[in-house]
Structure formats: C-alpha cells, structure tokens
Amino acid sequence: MTPPDPSLLDAVAAGSHHAPHDVLGIHPATADGTWIVRTRRPLAQSVTAVFGDGRRVPLAHLHGGIWEGETPGEPQAYQVVATYPDGPAHTTDDPYRHTPTLGELDLHLIGEGRHERLWDVLGAHVRLHGDAEGTSFAVWAPHARAIRVVGDFNGWDGAGHAMRSMGGSGVWELFIPGVGVGTTYKYQILTEHDGWVMKADPMARAAEVPPATASVVTASDYVWGDDDWIADRASSQPLTRPMSVYELHLGSWRPGLGYREAADPLVEYVTAQGFTHVEFMPLAEHPFGGSWGYQVTGYYAPTSRFGGPDDLRYLIDRLHAAGIGVIMDWVPGHFPRDSFALARFDGGPLYEHPDPRRGEHRDWGTLIFDYGRNEVRNFLVANALYWFDQFHVDGLRVDAVASMLYLDYSREPGEWEPNEFGGRENLEAIRFLQETNATAYKTFPGIAMIAEESTSYPGVTAPTSAGGLGFGFKWNMGWMNDSLVYISRDPMYRSHHEAELTFSFVYAFSENFVLPISHDEVVHGKGSLFTRMPGDHWQKLAGMRLFLSYMWGHPGKQLLFMGQEFGQLSEWSESRGLDWWLLDQPTHRELQDFVAALNRAYRAEPALWSRDHDGAAFDRIGGPAWNPDVSAFVRRGDDGAPVAILCNFSGAPLHLELDLPSAGRWDEVLNSDATVYGGSGVGNFGSVETDAAGRANVTLPPLGALWLRYAG
Structure with missing residues (x-):
C-alpha cells in the first residue's frame, strides 16, 4: 500500500x-x-x-x-x-476506527428538507456505538473546508478530533468514545475566507448558563407521567374547549426559582386563579436576558438559566398533572448576529437569506432565516415538532408572523424585492408556515398553533388545504388596540367612541381569535393595565373588573399577562419581580379574587367557549332606549343555557329596558360590582325577569358588568 x-x-x-x-x-x-x-x-x-x-x-x-x-x-x-x-x-x-452514525436515508431526508426528527441525527448524542460508549457529533455546514470538535474533553484543542464530511449533504460527523453527559463543546470551522471560527452547535439540546456560550452534551432519563393528558388532548380540539391563558416570564414571575422550584408555586397559583393554560415567554436559549428570549441562539436547548432540560420536563409534567395546558413562545422570525451562533455559520450566509433585502431585520438588528432553503426550513419545522415531542408542550405561539409574511415589512420603497409574481408576500415564508402547521397538527393531534399576526392577512387560521396558513388561532391585535384606547378614556367621553369597543364584533368570526393583553402592552412606557384605567383608585379597580368581564365574555379565547390579575401598578421589567406586596392591600386581593371567580364562571358556561368561533352563536342585545356606554351581547353554546354579557362603561348606575332573547328568568352568575370584590353592590337581587316579549328592566352597576344565564 x-x-x-x-x-x-x-x-x-x-x-x-x-x-x-x-x-x-x-x-x-x-x-x-x-x-x-x-x-x-x-x-x-x-x-x-x-x-x-x-x-x-x-x-x-x-x-x-x-x-x-x-x-x-x-x-x-x-x-x-x-x-x-x-x-x-x-x-x-x-474515534477514527468507528463507522458513521448517520445513514444514507438520514442524509437524503436532510437534503430534501424532510427529516421530521432532525434532532435524533444532528447535534450531540450519547450512545453505545458498536462496542464503545461515547458521543456522536453531527452538524450541517456545507461550505466548511474542515470542522473540529473542541471542548473541555480535549482542552479546547480540536486538532485530534476533526470531523468527516458526509459528501454533498453538507453534514459532518464524528463519534468520540469516552465523551459523556455534561461535556461542554463547540465546533471549530475552517471557512473559505475567515479562517477558523468557533460556533455553538445549532442542534445542541443544552447550553452553558449565559454569558458562557458553549454547548453541553445532555441525555434525558425523564419518565413522563402525563399519558392520560396527552390522550385526552388528542381526542379533543382547543377551539371547542375553554382557554384562559396566563402569560408569564419565568425569570421575573418569582425571581430565583428554577424549573423545578417553580413547579409547586406555579401549579398552586394558576390552579387557584382558574386559568386553563400557562404561556411561557420563550424558553429556548438566548444570550441576552433583556431580549426576554425573543433573540434565540439555541433553538433546541431550553435556557439553562433555570436548570436542565429534564427540569423543564418536570415542570410541564406537573402542570399537566394539575390539568393546566402549556403554551410556549416560538421565534422562527429572526435570530441575532452573535458570532458564536447561527450568523454566517460556516463563513457566509447559511441560515440567513444571503440577500440583505430579505435576510436582515433593520428594526431589531437581527437576521432572517432563508425559508426557501430545504435544510433551513427543515431545521425550523423539526424544531417546532421537537418542543411537542420532547417537552410535551400543548401549543406554540409563533412570534412576529407579520414580519415573516411581507417582503416590505418595515422597509421603504427600493429596500425590498418583490416576489416572483410582483407582490409583497414572502412566498417562501408562507410555505414554511403552512408546512409547519400542517405537520404539527398531523403529528400531534389536539395541539394549538397560535399566530401573533398584526395585519389583515387573509386566512391565517384557514386550513392549508384551502390556501390558508393553517394556524389554529390568531391573536386579535385589532381588538387589543381598540379596546385599550377605549378603556383609557374618561367615562364621560366614552359614549363618543363606541366604535372602538364594538368594531371587533364586525370581524370577530373571520378568524379563530385569541384576545391578548400580553407583555407587549405593559412595557416601553405604556404602564400597566391598571394605570391605563382613568379615575381614582376605586374607579381603576372597578374599570379593571369591568374590562376583564367584557374581555372574558367577548368571542375568542383570552390571554392575560402576569400581574394584571391583581392590578400590578408598575410597568413590567424582566429585571425584577412582580409587585406581590400589593396583595397585602385588601382592594388588590379582591381584584385577584375576582379574576379567580371570573375564570370559574367562564369555565362553567359552555356558551362562552364551545362555539367561540361561530357567528351564529352570538347576538348583540338592544333595547328601546339604547345607551352608547353599554355593550351587551348574548353567547350560546353546544349545550347549556345562553349567557348574556352586559357591560356599563359609564361612571353611573344605569336602569335600562333590554330585549333579552328569551322570555323568563335570567340569573346573575357574575357581578363585577359585588361588594365581595370591592364593588358598590349595585345589581338586580340575583336575577331579572323578562316579559313575554323578552323585555326586561335591568340595573347595570357603575363601571360594572353582569353575566346573566337563562334559567327558563
């Protein structure tokens, strides 16, 4: 030889x-x-x-x-x-006596962008390979000239651990005997023009605690206990079930708690407050805490700030055991330029679109994925499936969908390139979203894909078979903006702005909506929801109870950001905890009690959620002497009695004749002005009676709401 x-x-x-x-x-x-x-x-x-x-x-x-x-x-x-x-x-x-750990089928599927379990073959995996125990490493870097694995196991000198190229697939592979769980590592990539660059593993399933940036070899031995929950989820649809979501930022909900430490207090609190779901702001690894998790560098790695991957599994398992669903924010719309992560991964544009007109977000200083490239699309689609498969989440809320849909998003004329048909739609991103949604719903029945989409793009929640994006829900940003403008007005002037409150009824059934009062509405100088309410302290509290009663009664699911349930005074910051001390004040404790009662009443009334997105199950209520300060409507469900929602946005009690849809007795199931919640106690002695024509004399409390259930 x-x-x-x-x-x-x-x-x-x-x-x-x-x-x-x-x-x-x-x-x-x-x-x-x-x-x-x-x-x-x-x-x-x-x-x-x-x-x-x-x-x-x-x-x-x-x-x-x-x-x-x-x-x-x-x-x-x-x-x-x-x-x-x-x-x-x-x-x-x-290492060099061992055969590859990827097969030809894996490489073919990666090249086609169709490997739905990409996390099983790329990244770092502890395994028994032949007769040896160690860790296999695999990474996609088609423009690299050479790649080394470096880490604490070799003193960060990778000359003895060079990977092999797997040909035209662009994948590089190496099995290293003796490397196990807890090993920190990176890839050292020889590029065409920049020499050697050091990169974290895009497919790492764990990472060092920031500001350290190395990837960490991990393996799971967690045994799930939520089989009944998953089976029940698969046999149902979120559209026809109650969904009242508590959104939280884990690091500032109760500072200092990790995934495991947060399990008991979070389960106890959310259960007591009656929410059906929690929604975590992004938990994928991110280098800068001030980004709140929306600038992701480790798409497959739960942030190590709060513990390891199995600790997050434990938290989600505990929530499921308590009957609480889990939604997580997911950010496929952009990624940061940090040199250790995805940006120019193998020496040039790879994950990002090479044309800066499509590959850069000027507003955020970040990069945009190349949604038309098979391997990049596969990386993101598989990532959505990964969170469902490996962490049993029940839904993903997809951030900033509008920024993905439009080529001219936040760009001036001449700064963007039309699509092949001369339009402004990003056809590659649209196909990516359709594939993600269709694949997720096919693979995990009963989950929810939720779009934060701020424009009037048609068919966000229409099925992909009909040309829609295929989401299950869309955040109703129009309702949010209009209602917050309206509620901040002095009650004296609200009658001149009725359309801000009622316009949402015109389009309420055009999509499957979630009504969000999210973290975005309590930052950047906006104050808290409580401080938006006009008037003195009592009026602010009454306004909070009124607004939340209207929101929970309105068609659509509900989402409320943490702290608003007890009237958080200060604007939210990720750097400090909530104003829990407010609960020492009886008035704020009463507001918290009211939100718990609101959730209990909501969940007990199928009229408020079983036909949430069916316009035939909704009617406005009128009367012979209508008042523009009143918003009144009736909801019907698949079973049970209809429920009327009556809201008085003026500062005085009102005595009205209302045309309720059925003759007989209507019982009060919720009164936001009840004294037990700090209200003035104005009401109708527990029920109202209608005459044969369905007309009733109703007393509406000041800055108050009534929910009436038809009793026959």
Whole structure:
C-alpha cells in the first residue's frame, strides 16, 4: 500500500482535512488480509494498538505525529496505548476506527428538507456505538473546508478530533468514545475566507448558563407521567374547549426559582386563579436576558438559566398533572448576529437569506432565516415538532408572523424585492408556515398553533388545504388596540367612541381569535393595565373588573399577562419581580379574587367557549332606549343555557329596558360590582325577569358588568 502523501498527512495531523477517516483508523493494506492501523498521537514516545484478542501491534511514527502499523486477520476493536516522556501510558479508544452514525436515508431526508426528527441525527448524542460508549457529533455546514470538535474533553484543542464530511449533504460527523453527559463543546470551522471560527452547535439540546456560550452534551432519563393528558388532548380540539391563558416570564414571575422550584408555586397559583393554560415567554436559549428570549441562539436547548432540560420536563409534567395546558413562545422570525451562533455559520450566509433585502431585520438588528432553503426550513419545522415531542408542550405561539409574511415589512420603497409574481408576500415564508402547521397538527393531534399576526392577512387560521396558513388561532391585535384606547378614556367621553369597543364584533368570526393583553402592552412606557384605567383608585379597580368581564365574555379565547390579575401598578421589567406586596392591600386581593371567580364562571358556561368561533352563536342585545356606554351581547353554546354579557362603561348606575332573547328568568352568575370584590353592590337581587316579549328592566352597576344565564 502506497504511503499517504506528506501534504495529506500534514492536513490530517493539523485537523484541517475534510476526510480524516480516509487516513486514520484501520484500512485494508493488501489483498491477502493485512490491515494498516493509523492514529494521531503527537509528541508520543511510543504507540501500540491493542486488539480485543490481546494482540499488541507496535506502531511506527510516520509523519507529523501520525503513527502506523500493520496487522493480519479480520479487523476488530482496538485501543491505542501511547507513552510520553516522563509520564504514564495513556490508553484511549480511537474515534477514527468507528463507522458513521448517520445513514444514507438520514442524509437524503436532510437534503430534501424532510427529516421530521432532525434532532435524533444532528447535534450531540450519547450512545453505545458498536462496542464503545461515547458521543456522536453531527452538524450541517456545507461550505466548511474542515470542522473540529473542541471542548473541555480535549482542552479546547480540536486538532485530534476533526470531523468527516458526509459528501454533498453538507453534514459532518464524528463519534468520540469516552465523551459523556455534561461535556461542554463547540465546533471549530475552517471557512473559505475567515479562517477558523468557533460556533455553538445549532442542534445542541443544552447550553452553558449565559454569558458562557458553549454547548453541553445532555441525555434525558425523564419518565413522563402525563399519558392520560396527552390522550385526552388528542381526542379533543382547543377551539371547542375553554382557554384562559396566563402569560408569564419565568425569570421575573418569582425571581430565583428554577424549573423545578417553580413547579409547586406555579401549579398552586394558576390552579387557584382558574386559568386553563400557562404561556411561557420563550424558553429556548438566548444570550441576552433583556431580549426576554425573543433573540434565540439555541433553538433546541431550553435556557439553562433555570436548570436542565429534564427540569423543564418536570415542570410541564406537573402542570399537566394539575390539568393546566402549556403554551410556549416560538421565534422562527429572526435570530441575532452573535458570532458564536447561527450568523454566517460556516463563513457566509447559511441560515440567513444571503440577500440583505430579505435576510436582515433593520428594526431589531437581527437576521432572517432563508425559508426557501430545504435544510433551513427543515431545521425550523423539526424544531417546532421537537418542543411537542420532547417537552410535551400543548401549543406554540409563533412570534412576529407579520414580519415573516411581507417582503416590505418595515422597509421603504427600493429596500425590498418583490416576489416572483410582483407582490409583497414572502412566498417562501408562507410555505414554511403552512408546512409547519400542517405537520404539527398531523403529528400531534389536539395541539394549538397560535399566530401573533398584526395585519389583515387573509386566512391565517384557514386550513392549508384551502390556501390558508393553517394556524389554529390568531391573536386579535385589532381588538387589543381598540379596546385599550377605549378603556383609557374618561367615562364621560366614552359614549363618543363606541366604535372602538364594538368594531371587533364586525370581524370577530373571520378568524379563530385569541384576545391578548400580553407583555407587549405593559412595557416601553405604556404602564400597566391598571394605570391605563382613568379615575381614582376605586374607579381603576372597578374599570379593571369591568374590562376583564367584557374581555372574558367577548368571542375568542383570552390571554392575560402576569400581574394584571391583581392590578400590578408598575410597568413590567424582566429585571425584577412582580409587585406581590400589593396583595397585602385588601382592594388588590379582591381584584385577584375576582379574576379567580371570573375564570370559574367562564369555565362553567359552555356558551362562552364551545362555539367561540361561530357567528351564529352570538347576538348583540338592544333595547328601546339604547345607551352608547353599554355593550351587551348574548353567547350560546353546544349545550347549556345562553349567557348574556352586559357591560356599563359609564361612571353611573344605569336602569335600562333590554330585549333579552328569551322570555323568563335570567340569573346573575357574575357581578363585577359585588361588594365581595370591592364593588358598590349595585345589581338586580340575583336575577331579572323578562316579559313575554323578552323585555326586561335591568340595573347595570357603575363601571360594572353582569353575566346573566337563562334559567327558563
């Protein structure tokens, strides 16, 4: 067998060759069954290959720290014993004797952008490979000239752990014996123009606690206990079930709590408040806490700020055991420019679109994914599936969908390029969203895909088979903006702005809506929901109860950001906890009690959620002497009695004749002005009676709401 060229040996010795396994490892030498063993052991004094049958084959130094020897017979497992001057012998397994851990089918599916379990084959995986225990590493970097694995296991010198290229797939692979859970690592990539660059693993399933940026080898031994929950979820649809969502930022809900430490207090609190779901602001790894998680660098790694991946599994499992669904924010719309992460991953645009007119978000200083590239689309679609599969989340709220849909989003004329048909729609992003939604719903029945989409783009929640985006829900940003403007007005002037309150009824059934009062509405100088209410402290509290009663009665699901349930005074900041001290004040404790009662009443009335998105189950209520300060409507469900929602946005009690839809008695199931909640106690002694025509005399409390259930 002809010895390798010295220049090839130099490249292999330096860890800069794309195919080190072609030189290192064990290879046939002659047709008569002789094999050549080569290994890299620079500065060694002697090197010996020790085979499983006890044979010891001394190796001779060949060139540049590469050693070589011949052995007859069938190839078998071996270890390498190296001695060094003034030191003990070192016995190690050789990474280069091992076969690839990815198969041809995996590589084909990656190239086609159709590997729905991408996390099983890329990234770092602890495994038994043949006769050896270790970790396999695989990364997609098609423009790299060479890649090394570096980490605490090799002193961050990767020359001895160069990966092999798997050909045209752009995937690089290496199995390293002896590397296990807890190992920190990165990829050192030789680029065409920038030399060696150090990158975290895009598919890492754990990372160091920021500001450290290395990836961490992990493995899960968590045993889930939510089989009944998952089975029930698969047999139902969120559209026809109650959904009252408590949105929270885990780091500032109760500062200092990790995933496991938060489980008991969060389950207890959300259960007591009666919410059906929690929605976590992004929990994927991110370098800057002030981004709230919306600038992600580790799409497959739960942030290590609060513990390890199994700790998050424990938290979600506990929530499920308590009957609480889990939604997580997901951010496929952009990613930051941090040099250790996805940006220019292998020396040039890879995950980002190469054209800055499509590949940069000027508003946020971030980059935009190349949604039309198979491997990038696969990376994101599989990531959505990953959170459902590995963490059992019940829904993903997709951030900033509008920024993905439009090529001219936040751009001036001349700063964007039309699509192939001359339009402004980003057709590649649209196809990506359709694929993500269709695949998620097919694979995980009963989950919810939720769009934060701020424009009037048609068919956000229409099925993909009908040309829609295929989301299950859309945040109703129009309702949010109009209602917050209206509620901040002095009650004296609200009658002149009735349309701000009622326009949402015109389009309430055009999509499957969620009504959000989210974190975005309590930051950047906007104050809290409580401080938007006009008037003195009592009036603000009454306004809060009124607004939330209207919101919970309005068609659509509900979402409320943490702290608003007890009247948080200060604007939210991720750097401090909520104003929990307010609960020492009876008035704020009463507001918290009211929200719990609101959720209980909501969940008990199928009229308020079972036909949430059916216009035939909704009617406005009028009367002979209508008042523009009153919003009144009736809701009907699949079963149970209809419920009337009567809201008085003026500051005085009102006595009205209302045309309720059925004759008989209507019982009060909720009165936001009840004294037990700090109200003035104005009401109708528990019920109202209608005459044969369905007309009733109703007293509406000041800044108050009534929910009436038809009793017959």
